[in-house]
Amino acid sequence: MENKGPVLISYLSQIILIIVLLQVSGTLKGLTIIVMLITEALIITSLIKERKWDFQSWYAFFIFIIVLLFLLAHIQPGTSEITAPLSVEIIVSLILGFFLTVFSKESVEEEPGVKVVEMEPTIEPITEKPKKSTAKKELLVSAEGSKKYHRPTCAYVSKVPKSKIIVYTSKRQAAGKGLSACKNCLK
CATH class of the missing domain: 1.20.58 (Methane Monooxygenase Hydroxylase; Chain G, domain 1)
Known part of the structure; x- marks a missing residue:
């Protein structure tokens, strides 16, 4: 009341x-x-x-x-x-x-109860693809027995047979093998 x-x-x-x-x-x-x-x-x-x-x-x-x-x-x-x-x-x-x-009937009004329901969190699959990095990895190549590494587009590389080409993924990797950079293509 x-x-x-x-x-x-x-x-x-x-x-x-x-x-x-x-x-x-x-x-x-x-x-x-x-x-x-x-x-x-x-x-x-x-x-x-x-x-x-x-x-x-x-x-x-x-x-x-x-x-x-x-x-x-x-x-x-x-x-x-x-x-x-x-x-x-x-x-x-x-x-x-x-x-x-x-x-007389006494009206007993119940308070509206709150129903608590525990739910497991829904796991939604990721629909977005990861963004590709804008900086492309630069591949470097050298010929077997050569002391220099080059870009794949270098004129010197086009003269070497494909079976004798060694590919490096970074300048550090090529320098670690004791190679130095080509003065024409890697200025």
Whole structure:
């Protein structure tokens, strides 16, 4: 129940009813009437705010009726005794209120639960191909028994038979074999 007003008001109303039942008089009677009027206003505002009437709402409604009856009995000038017709009205409203509140269904609203589902991470295949490096590896060649290495496009290489050509993948590899660079093609 979002609005807790009816429960609080029912307790306040019960205290007020006890004071009224003790047949207060004088200044306390005036204070009791003021408190009763405030209680009636609180009960009305609480009941207006309710969307659905559950146990507390019906209870507050019947407390409202009982307090109203006592209030009407005490506002009249003269004696403030509880008369026989007023007693019958109070007893009827108490019995009616009791049965309506006892047999009213209290709505229990469950909070929407969150369902937690553990999932395995999905593995997606890589669709992108790795980028080729922009720098091409430079192949170097030399002839068997030669002391120099060349580019494959060098004029000297075209004169050497293919069976006698040795291929190197870097200048470091060729220099490691004790070869030096050709002065024409590798300036």
